[in-house]
Amino acid sequence: MKPKSGLTRFHNCYILRNGKIIKEDLWIRDGKIVNPEQVFYVEQAEADVTENCENLLIAPGFIDIQVNGGWGVDFSYDCENVEEGVKKVAKELLAHGVTSFCPTMVTSEKEKYQKILPKIQKKQGGKDGATILGVHLEGPFISLVKKGAHKEEYIKNPEKGLESIREVYGSLDNVIIVTLAPELQGATEATKSLTKMGIKVALGHSAASLAQGEEAVKNGANLITHLFNAMLPFHHRDPGLVGLLASSTEKQVYYGIISDGIHTHPAALRIACRTNPEGLVLVSDAFAAQGLADGTYRIGPQSVSVEKGRAYISGTTTLCGSTTALDECVSTFKQATNCSVEYALETASLHPAKALGIDHIKGNLNFDCDADFIIMNPDTLKVLSTWIAGECVYRV
Numbered sequence: 001m002k003p004k005s006g007l008t009r010f011h012n013c014y015i016l017r018n019g020k021i022i023k024e025d026l027w028i029r030d031g032k033i034v035n036p037e038q039v040f041y042v043e044q045a046e047a048d049v050t051e052n053c054e055n056l057l058i059a060p061g062f063i064d065i066q067v068n069g070g071w072g073v074d075f076s077y078d079c080e081n082v083e084e085g086v087k088k089v090a091k092e093l094l095a096h097g098v099t100s101f102c103p104t105m106v107t108s109e110k111e112k113y114q115k116i117l118p119k120i121q122k123k124q125g126g127k128d129g130a131t132i133l134g135v136h137l138e139g140p141f142i143s144l145v146k147k148g149a150h151k152e153e154y155i156k157n158p159e160k161g162l163e164s165i166r167e168v169y170g171s172l173d174n175v176i177i178v179t180l181a182p183e184l185q186g187a188t189e190a191t192k193s194l195t196k197m198g199i200k201v202a203l204g205h206s207a208a209s210l211a212q213g214e215e216a217v218k219n220g221a222n223l224i225t226h227l228f229n230a231m232l233p234f235h236h237r238d239p240g241l242v243g244l245l246a247s248s249t250e251k252q253v254y255y256g257i258i259s260d261g262i263h264t265h266p267a268a269l270r271i272a273c274r275t276n277p278e279g280l281v282l283v284s285d286a287f288a289a290q291g292l293a294d295g296t297y298r299i300g301p302q303s304v305s306v307e308k309g310r311a312y313i314s315g316t317t318t319l320c321g322s323t324t325a326l327d328e329c330v331s332t333f334k335q336a337t338n339c340s341v342e343y344a345l346e347t348a349s350l351h352p353a354k355a356l357g358i359d360h361i362k363g364n365l366n367f368d369c370d371a372d373f374i375i376m377n378p379d380t381l382k383v384l385s386t387w388i389a390g391e392c393v394y395r396v
Contacts, residue, residue, distance in 0.1 A: 005045035006030060008390060013053035014378060016060065017365045019342050021378075026058055028371045031389030035367040053375060056384065057341075060349035060364050061099025061372035064326045065177065065356065066136055066226070066256055066283040068104045068299055070290030076105045076300035079115040086120055090129025092291060094394035096325035097383040099372040100131040100362060102176055104285075106300040107139030107150035114170040121174055125388040131372070133356065134176025137169065138225060141180040141187065142205035148230040149313050149320030150205065151301045161189030175199055176356065179225040181206035182216035195220025200356060202256070203241055205230045210243035217249045223355055224255035226285055228268055229319075245276040254355035256283040259333035260324035262310055266336035273337050273347075281355050282329050282348045287311065287321030331381050341378065 010026040017024075027034040027047070039045050069075050071092050073085035086103055093101060103120050105113065117135060125131035139150050141158045158164040164186055166172070178194055179202040180187055191201045203216055204225025224231075224241055232240035239246075244253045257272060258264055259282055273280050284290070288297040289306045296314065297304045299321050303314040311321050324332075326348055334344035353363025361370050371390035374383050386394040 004048055005039075005043070007034065007039060007045060007047040008049045008051065009047035010051045010053055010058060013056055013058050013375075015058045015365055016342055016345055019346065021057065021342055026365065026373075028390040031371055031391075033365055033367055033369050033371050055378075056375050057378040058365070058373050058375055059345045060353075060362075061374055061386065061388070062097045062326045062330070062348040063133070063352040063356075063363055064093070064098050064101040064284050064286075064348075065133075065281065065352050066104050066138070066285050067093075067101050068106060068285065068287040068321050070286050070288065070325075072288055072292060072297075074288040074298050074300065075103045075120065076108050076112060076116070077298055079112065082116050082119045086132065087129055090125070090132065093130045093325070094386045095383065096327040097374040097376070097386055098130050098326055099125060099374070099386060099388050100133050102133050102136040104136040104138055107142065107147075107154045108300045109154050110168050112300075113137075113168060117170060117174055122176075125372075125393070126391060127393050131388065133358070135174050136177040136179070136202075137175055138179040139205065140168065141165070141178070141184060141190070142230075143181040143183065143207045145207050146181070146205050146230045146232070148205060149299060149302060149304075149318050154301070157184045158186040158190040161186045162193035165190055165194070172197065172199060177202055177223065179204045181208060182221065183208040183212045188215065188219055191216055191219045191221050203244075206241060207232050208241055210239050210241070210247065213241045213244050214247055214249055217244065217247070217251055217253055222251060222254060223281075224253065226263070226283065227255040227257045227272060229258065229263055245272060245279070252279055252354075254279045254281050254351065256281050256285075258283060258285045258322055259329040259336065260284070260322040261332050262324075263319065263322060269333060269336045273339065273343075277343070279351070280347050281351045282326060282333055283352075284324060284326045284329055285322045286325060287323075289321075289323045290325060292323075327381070327383055334381070341381070344381075
């Protein structure tokens with residue numbers, strides 16, 4: 001009797017690798033993607049389990065770097081039940097092909113950060129839900145004039161750099177991204193310090209000029225939070241943060257974009273992806289109403305009304321967050337830009353992984369990477385099953 005090899009082979013499938021869809025088997029062992037040459041020529045082993053994929057497409061799992069909540073849960077509000085809330089959203093996201101995500105907190109009072117942040121810990125995903133990569137803190141170090149749906153009385157300047165940041169947030173152990181406005185007093189020092197700590201700095205909710213944006217990039221920032229939303233509109237004499245798409249900075253700048261059919265016009269999506277294709281990162285920016293009917297919800301300290309899928313701060317016309325999951329954003333983006341299937345899928349997998357500096361383990365199907373992937377219909381891009389570390393965690 002042959003010894004167990006620990007190998008699972010996905011057969012009769014198309015896989016997305018290195019920007020191309022190819023007909024090739026996918027081999028998995030111990031939660032990682034395996035090089036079949038090693039299996040055939042060195043080990044001369046056979047798979048213990050073979051999955052017949054019936055010509056379906058295997059793509060890397062989606063990575064959503066901006067999720068405020070969903071299914072009635074708001075990550076910025078309920079201090080007591082935050083662990084249960086994060087767990088619920090992490091589980092629901094599996095049906096949308098999301099294998100990793102960044103729970104996002106909006107501008108809140110200091111006490112909320114200090115109570116909630118220690119409870120949203122980085123965690124490997126599995127049957128219980130998607131991997132938690134770390135928290136994205138969107139505010140309160142943002143511009144008053146571009147506050148969007150953020151509450152004015154909690155907005156602050158990081159005037160003492162990292163000291164101001166720590167004063168508000170407390171421990172940064174569970175944090176992976178901080179969004180801030182680069183024009184604020186102390187923002188340069190804060191950007192340098194956060195970058196040194198391995199935390200990604202995103203520029204957003206800002207009235208910054210292009211020069212201020214470029215300075216922030218030189219000091220370590222590498223992301224823009226929801227491009228076009230809550231920033232100065234493009235102007236030919238000073239393009240603002242939008243100008244970073246075509247800036248002469250040598251570093252690749254990544255930019256989140258909300259492709260829910262509401263936040264960003266199809267022409268704006270086309271302009272962005274044709275100007276800087278490598279940097280485009282689809283985000284859902286979904287909040288508590290994700291997956292639920294129209295009604296009244298909240299995002300942090302604010303009450304939100306959802307009418308026909310559009311979310312507004314109650315009593316205003318200020319858009320705030322999305323009700324759309326990332327798989328739908330991918331489909332909307334592909335339709336709006338007429339891009340290839342390969343590119344549409346990579347904007348929600350490889351690109352966010354690169355933006356976070358984790359593309360050596362996530363966001364692609366390269367050998368030795370985590371076996372986080374989705375099996376989907378290649379024509380409709382409907383998610384049929386979701387896999388984390390080689391384990392099926394969701395199936396239609």
